[in-house]
Amino acid sequence: MKKTDSDDAPRPDAAAADGRIAAPAAGERSAPLGVAVVGAGYWGPNLVRNFQSSPSFRLRWLCDVDIARARKVLGGYSTVAATADYAEVLADDEVAAVAIATPAATHRDLALAALEAGKHVLVEKPLAATYADGQLLVEAAERRGLTLMCDHTYCYTPAVSKIRELIRDGVLGDLHFIDSVRINLGLVQRDIDVLWDLAPHDLSILDSILPEGMEPVAVAAHGADPIGAGRACVAYLTLRLANGAIAHIHVNWLSPTKVRTTMVGGSKRTVVWDDLNPAQRVAVFDRGVDMSAPEELGAQARQQMLVSYRSGDMTAPALTEREALGAMVEEYAAAIRDRRPALTDGRAGLRVLDILEAASRSLDFQGAVVGLRGAR
Ligand SMILES: NC(=O)c1ccc[n+]([C@@H]2O[C@H](COP(=O)([O-])OP(=O)(O)OC[C@H]3O[C@@H](n4cnc5c(N)ncnc54)[C@H](O)[C@@H]3O)[C@@H](O)[C@H]2O)c1
Numbered sequence: 128m129k130k131t132d133s134d135d136a137p138r139p140d141a142a143a144a145d146g147r148i149a150a151p152a153a154g155e156r157s158a159p160l161g162v163a164v165v166g167a168g169y170w171g172p173n174l175v176r177n178f179q180s181s182p183s184f185r186l187r188w189l190c191d192v193d194i195a196r197a198r199k200v201l202g203g204y205s206t207v208a209a210t211a212d213y214a215e216v217l218a219d220d221e222v223a224a225v226a227i228a229t230p231a232a233t234h235r236d237l238a239l240a241a242l243e244a245g246k247h248v249l250v251e252k253p254l255a256a257t258y259a260d261g262q263l264l265v266e267a268a269e270r271r272g273l274t275l276m277c278d279h280t281y282c283y284t285p286a287v288s289k290i291r292e293l294i295r296d297g298v299l300g301d302l303h304f305i306d307s308v309r310i311n312l313g314l315v316q317r318d319i320d321v322l323w324d325l326a327p328h329d330l331s332i333l334d335s336i337l338p339e340g341m342e343p344v345a346v347a348a349h350g351a352d353p354i355g356a357g358r359a360c361v362a363y364l365t366l367r368l369a370n371g372a373i374a375h376i377h378v379n380w381l382s383p384t385k386v387r388t389t390m391v392g393g394s395k396r397t398v399v400w401d402d403l404n405p406a407q408r409v410a411v412f413d414r415g416v417d418m419s420a421p422e423e424l425g426a427q428a429r430q431q432m433l434v435s436y437r438s439g440d441m442t443a444p445a446l447t448e449r450e451a452l453g454a455m456v457e458e459y460a461a462a463i464r465d466r467r468p469a470l471t472d473g474r475a476g477l478r479v480l481d482i483l484e485a486a487s488r489s490l491d492f493q494g495a496v497v498g499l500r501g502a503r
Contacts, residue, residue: 163188166228183460254476277476279331285446299393305374313380320358413439
């Protein structure tokens, strides 16, 4: 089962700080933004619940081609309107923003129509079904000065915020490796492989924690379909980062046990995030390996010298408990109001698509290393 977690405040963005984006008009801050959710399937109701409990938004519509599903989600007493007609939503001047929680193949057309109608757009992950479609959306939003945001939910968890902070503050030192495992008995999807289903989570987390100069530059992917599903059900991605460090992601629909662990290893400390351990989700280890040989020595001379093992303390930082989707929804409102890119803006969605497409190409060529476009 897919799950979400809780979160604290996301980071402010440089684009707002450097004044490239205009300040909001007076009075614009206080009025709740009219919003419509499109898609009332598995994930849409979570958006509905969070928009309804947000003081920044007023939910006006829930739209689904299956109107009975939309009505069921809203219940009998809701003042929110249900519709199967998307045009009706877009024609509503009170709707300033839409949130799209429909299958990825529909994201491009639904998001583009909303942007053309002058609405801000939040799209569920992945941003679109292809990089080209994602690029179309990013350009359309930028041309119109509208917010385009991708719901990379995990980026809003307290754990990811803490890891981002530990990296930014230099607590981990230089980053050496990242290892992420997301495996369980998962729903075998009909339209996408395990890579496109689960890896967007790990890739978006990487995108939100890695500092500049450490962007992924190439990917190699291996996958297998041992049950004959017609698509990879198990996949391993190896990413080469700009500073020479390595990141590895393991996603699997066939694992009898559930594992959600991300490890970020640095020259000073290593952080381990176990999302299934609420008592100690994040642990920071002052343990590692130091080379006692001086850097100036050649590789052979260094190898002959002893490595030393650090075995210091483990600390478990306290994390706030807050639903990640709630923080994501508030970030959407803040990005619209402050006219700044969101923490997980359209370009972040595009960078994830870049890696997913390259990884799919690599899968087709038995793990060949594929370079990335590196969209920033
Ligand atoms: N952020 C997360 O952690 C997370 C978790 C699960 C799913 N998702 C994403 O949410 C999206 C939806 O996934 P889901 O599992 O809810 O799918 P789903 O199939 O359960 O629901 C999709 C709904 O969209 C409706 N729909 C389809 N086309 C439509 C259209 N053109 N107009 C209006 N309604 C339409 C369907 O009738 C259905 O009710 C996907 O992009 C998925 O990747 C994100």
